[in-house]
Amino acid sequence: MIRFLFPILVLMAPFIPQGLFQSDFIDQLSPLFKAGNSQEIAKNFNPSIALSILKEEDVYSKVQAEQILRDFFSKHNPTNSTVLHLINTNPNMRFGILSLATKNGKFRISITSKRTNNVFLITELRIDQEK
Template sequence: MKLKRLPLLALLLILPAVLKADAIEKIAELFKQGNAQEIARFFAPSVDVSLMDNAAIYSKAQAAIILDKFFKENKPHAVKMLHRISSNPNYNFGVLVLSTDKGKFRVAYTLKEVGKNMELIELRIESEKT
């Protein structure tokens, strides 16, 4: 009788990890769309942003403006997920290649669990080296 409930218990234990890992995929899809405002919803109050050769810590609003400017200058066409780490329940990491009208870029981002939400704490965008 107890074995019938085992799959339900397993699902309840795995579900939080799956929902957190979905943030990696969701952000990748938002990069493909070039949607800076939706990506900004994931930003922590301060975000470590490295865009090409400029690196600094910005407020959530400043980081959103920088990302929006990047998307206006580089219209996204496609995204390819290269790497993802979601084994740590407190930190997730994703690396993707963003194809734009002006070339390819390597995008790396780190998410940290704050409360029950995953917040983007670090974003790095650099030219893809071929």
């Protein structure tokens, strides 16, 4: 029976959607926020990113945004991060909301990303005090 199914599976492999067995982009970011790893998060930034942290917002370069995020993590040491909401129905865009627990309170993180050259890059990042 297995000898019969194996060739069928091999022939069907190219028709299985590429992202079917991969974790989602936002799910991959959550542990980086929990660790407060601004450098690894910034690797996923678009060259220019709309960044809003606690009502201070502007468009920054990738390097500037990483420094601002690092400063946020130094003031608010993360303890946990969970994915609250995820929209992944558009193959060229991802949107997610994370809950970030820190030693100074909880924050809501909104992430918007777009596919560029077959890779998702964060185009907008918002961090607000959780209500």
